[in-house]
Amino acid sequence: MAKIVCVLYDDPVSGYPSKYARDDLPQLDGYPDGQSLPTPKAIDFQPGTLLGSVSGELGLRKYLEAQGHQLVVTSSKDGAGSVLERELHDAEIIISQPFWPAYMTAERIAKAPRLKMIVTAGIGSDHTDLQAAMERGVTVAEVTYCNSNSVAEHVVMMTLSLVRNYIESYNWVIKGGWNIADCVARSYDLEGMNVGTVAAGRIGLRVLRLLKPFGVKLHYMDRHRLPESVEKELNVTHHGSLESLTKVCDVVTLNCPLHPETENMINARTLAGFKRGAYLINTARGKLCDRDAIAAALESGQLAGYAGDVWFPQPAPADHPWRKMPHHGMTPHISGTSLSAQARYAAGTREILECYFEGRPIRNEYLIVQDGKLAGVGAHSYSAGNATKGSEEAARFKQ
Ligand code: NDP
Numbered sequence: 265m266a267k268i269v270c271v272l273y274d275d276p277v278s279g280y281p282s283k284y285a286r287d288d289l290p291q292l293d294g295y296p297d298g299q300s301l302p303t304p305k306a307i308d309f310q311p312g313t314l315l316g317s318v319s320g321e322l323g324l325r326k327y328l329e330a331q332g333h334q335l336v337v338t339s340s341k342d343g344a345g346s347v348l349e350r351e352l353h354d355a356e357i358i359i360s361q362p363f364w365p366a367y368m369t370a371e372r373i374a375k376a377p378r379l380k381m382i383v384t385a386g387i388g389s390d391h392t393d394l395q396a397a398m399e400r401g402v403t404v405a406e407v408t409y410c411n412s413n414s415v416a417e418h419v420v421m422m423t424l425s426l427v428r429n430y431i432e433s434y435n436w437v438i439k440g441g442w443n444i445a446d447c448v449a450r451s452y453d454l455e456g457m458n459v460g461t462v463a464a465g466r467i468g469l470r471v472l473r474l475l476k477p478f479g480v481k482l483h484y485m486d487r488h489r490l491p492e493s494v495e496k497e498l499n500v501t502h503h504g505s506l507e508s509l510t511k512v513c514d515v516v517t518l519n520c521p522l523h524p525e526t527e528n529m530i531n532a533r534t535l536a537g538f539k540r541g542a543y544l545i546n547t548a549r550g551k552l553c554d555r556d557a558i559a560a561a562l563e564s565g566q567l568a569g570y571a572g573d574v575w576f577p578q579p580a581p582a583d584h585p586w587r588k589m590p591h592h593g594m595t596p597h598i599s600g601t602s603l604s605a606q607a608r609y610a611a612g613t614r615e616i617l618e619c620y621f622e623g624r625p626i627r628n629e630y631l632i633v634q635d636g637k638l639a640g641v642g643a644h645s646y647s648a649g650n651a652t653k654g655s656e657e658a659a660r661f662k663q
Contacts, residue, residue, distance in 0.1 A: 266356035266621075267334045267378075271348055272318050273364035274339045280319040288312060289604050295409045296470065299629060302407065302611035304618055311607035316361055322385055322610045324359075324617070331621060341366045352376040357620070359383045359613060363597040365391035365578055373400055381620060385613045386411060386600055389632045390522040390549060394646060397633045404633035405626050407612030408641050409466055411600030415547050416470035418573065418599030419517050423475070425593045426543045426569035427454045427515065450568070450591070455479040460513035462506060462529075463520035464490055465645075467547075471517055472498050485509040486520075510538045515545065518572075521645050522549035532557040541568040547599050550576035559589040567591075573599045 289312045294300055309315055309323025316322070321337050328335045336355075340347035341364070348358075348366055352375045360366035361384070368382055373396045382392050384406035397404050425431055433447035459475055460483035461468040469490070472482050482500040484490070489502055503509040506529060510516055516538070520526050530544070531554040538544075544567055546553055555576070561567040571593030575584060578597055586594055612630070619626045631640030638646055 265332050265334060267336065267351070267354055268324075268328060268357040268359065268617075269348060269351045269355045269366075270322060270324065270335060270337045271341045271358070271360035271364065271366040272316055272320070272322070272337060272339060273361070275317045275319050276314075280317070281314055284312060284603070286312065289607060295412070295466075297409075297466070299409050302410070302608060302615045304611050304614035307611055307614060309607075309610060312603050314603065315606040315610040316363065316385070316601050320606070320610075322359070322613055324610075324614065327614060328617070333621075339364065348372075349375075352379075354378050357381045357383065357617070359385055360391070361385045361601065361609075362388045362391065363578070363601050367577075368392040368397070370396035373397060373402060381405065381616075383613055383616055384632075385609045386605075388521065388549065389642070389646075394633055394638070394642070398636050398638070401636050402633065403620075403626070403631070404642065405616050405630045406632055406641075407609040407616070408629045410609040410612050411602075411605035412466035413470055414602050414605040415467050415519075415599045416474055418547055418595075419467070419471045419519075419545050420474050422545050422547070422571035422593050423459070423515055423517070423543065424454060426545070426571050426591075427452050427457070431593050454515075457481070457514040458483060458512050459515040459517070460484060460503070460509045462486075462509065462516065462518045463548075464500075465519065468517070468519035469494070471519065472500055480515075483509050483513055506534060507537045510534065510542070512539070513542060514539060515543045517545040518548045518552050520548055520552070522551055523645075523647050525647065527551050528554050530554065530558070532560070535561045535566055538566060540566055543567070543569045543571075546570070546572035547574060548572075550574045550578070555585060559585040562589045562591050569593065573597045 307323060308326040314320045318337055318339050325335050336351050338347035355376050356378050358366055370393045379402050381403040387406055389404050389406050392404055429451040436443045436447055455478055457480050459480045461471055462485050464484040464486045476498055482498055484500055485503040485506055529552055535557055558570055562570055569591045573595045574597055616626055616630055628640040632642030
């Protein structure tokens with residue numbers, strides 16, 4: 265019998281929903297690159313229901329308990345007195361979502377001698393100390409592609425919201441005003457602008473494809489070039505450096521993983537190389553950006569807007585400067601946890617657990633660390649070394 269500890273975000277303040285805004289989810293046939301959707305043998309949840317919060321339990325309880333396993337579900341994850349910390353001593357599997365990450369530091373991994381696997385129900389395992397996982401032989405897996413398109417849609421929404429000054433205009437309506445000049449004094453058309461993505465992986469490429477019909481000029485910066493046919497199809501310009509991209513772009517969107525090479529890539533020095541009045545969208549990871557440099561660039565007007573849904577740490581404290589800085593369009597970390605995405609990553613988590621318990625190989629697409637080294641998609645996306653000083657830093661922050 266294994267103990268599985270699943271760290272999920274809290275239920276809605278109004279309680280776990282008894283009804284939903286819509287009755288069904290569209291059926292998807294697969295992901296754009298041909299990867300198949302999750303293939304668990306069965307699911308015990310209704311797609312379209314809230315699965316990522318504590319009462320949703322990722323739809324796992326029936327399956328796990330039927331096999332004789334113990335499932336502990338909690339939102340209490342930070343600090344020495346947390347439920348997560350209390351349950352570590354005999355946990356075999358830890359599951360959490362990047363939206364409400366269980367920071368799995370080297371110290372916590374050391375406190376869990378029976379730990380065999382850490383699953384990210386979503387994408388992005390930078391909240392786990394991958395180096396420590398490698399050294400302990402702990403498998404790390406995530407549900408690659410489950411929410412890439414969800415995030416790309418969020419990027420498009422935020423781009424339009426900032427450029428067209430949607431949020432301020434909406435607020436005038438709420439305040440009872442009809443202040444057209446106040447609304448439009450910062451409102452532009454996206455058409456004709458130069459839009460660039462830092463990284464053109466699953467999310468970045470989808471963003472390029474979604475934005476193309478707006479009549480924008482597309483740019484990207486990535487370690488590897490896209491196939492020539494895709495560059496031609498999208499008429500997208502490749503840049504060899506961040507500076508080359510930011511010099512020409514009106515909108516910059518960050519879509520690369522957090523690792524030592526990308527941490528703090530947007531800082532006071534690199535922001536000075538942006539076009540004045542550029543918009544920056546970051547749905548990748550908060551630590552890609554220097555927190556205070558972003559706030560200062562909005563104050564000075566170097567950036568016309570900043571939006572995203574990723575912060576550091578998470579949840580962000582009430583006094584985090586990104587809550588109050590001017591011209592921002594921040595949301596909590598939600599882009600990858602729409603009800604649609606939840607159905608996919610709950611099924612993907614179930615698939616990973618079925619493979620683990622039945623001794624079947626976990627798909628390469630889902631593997632980050634296995635047998636003491638980076639594996640599968642992780643070997644491509646991460647570099648060895650502590651991919652996240654953040655896990656330790658966040659733990660210290662909470663104490
Ligand atoms: P992919 O692995 O498909 O793409 C990542 C891309 O980043 C790859 O093309 C990679 O290039 C590139 N890259 C890595 N390092 C650099 C660098 N130093 N400079 C430029 N490009 C770089 O990942 P996804 O598109 O699926 O996801 C990207 C990130 O988005 C995730 O790592 C995660 O942090 C975040 N995310 C956020 C979510 C949310 O809810 N807000 C949900 C899902 C993901 P190469 O192929 O050459 O290595």
